[in-house]
Amino acid sequence: MLFRSAMPKLFANGTSAGTSITTLMLHGVPSKAKMHSLFPIFEALGFPLQDFDFFYMPHRCGDRGLKANFGYMFLNCVTPEIAQLFALAIKHHPLGRKDAMCERVCCSVAKVQGVQANISAKSGTVKNFMLVKDEDNQWHAVKCSALDYAA
Numbered sequence: 001m002l003f004r005s006a007m008p009k010l011f012a013n014g015t016s017a018g019t020s021i022t023t024l025m026l027h028g029v030p031s032k033a034k035m036h037s038l039f040p041i042f043e044a045l046g047f048p049l050q051d052f053d054f055f056y057m058p059h060r061c062g063d064r065g066l067k068a069n070f071g072y073m074f075l076n077c078v079t080p081e082i083a084q085l086f087a088l089a090i091k092h093h094p095l096g097r098k099d100a101m102c103e104r105v106c107c108s109v110a111k112v113q114g115v116q117a118n119i120s121a122k123s124g125t126v127k128n129f130m131l132v133k134d135e136d137n138q139w140h141a142v143k144c145s146a147l148d149y150a151a
Contacts, residue, residue, distance in 0.1 A: 022083050023076045023113045028104030029057070030095055031068040035131070038073070038095065045089045051082045053133040054115045056122055074122075076115050 054076035087107035
C-alpha cells in the first residue's frame with residue numbers, strides 16, 4: 001500500500017494497516033455544513049462520488065426539523081486503498097472554513113465497517129437519513145428509521 005507507513009498516524013485508534021478498513025468517521029465537520037456541500041470538496045481532492053457507497057451525517061433534531069450537525073460524518077469507501085488515500089488527503093482540510101487548514105479535521109476508523117452493517121447500525125436511531133449507493137450505482141436517501149432498505 002502506498003501510504004502504509006502513515007496509517008498509524010491517520011488511524012490513531014489502534015487499527016493496523018493490514019486490515020480491510022473502508023468505513024471512516026470524518027471529524028471536524030463545520031456544524032452548519034450539509035452533507036452535499038462536502039461532495040465538491042471531496043471531488044476537488046480527487047475523490048469523485050464513485051469512490052464512495054455510503055454517507056451518514058447525523059443532525060440535531062428540533063421542533064422545526066433538522067438543525068446543525070454534530071461535527072462528524074461517516075462514509076464508506078469502495079476499497080480500503082481509497083479509504084487510506086482519502087484519510088490522508090482530507091487531514092486538516094478546512095472543509096469550507098476560511099482558514100487555510102483546520103487541526104480538528106481528520107479521519108478515524110469507524111467501529112462499524114461496511115455498507116450493510118452501517119445501515120443496520122444506523123437504522124431506527126434518529127430522524128436523519130443516509131445516502132446509500134445500490135448495485136446500479138444509483139444513490140438513494142434512506143431514512144434511518146426505515147428498516148426496509150436492502151442493497
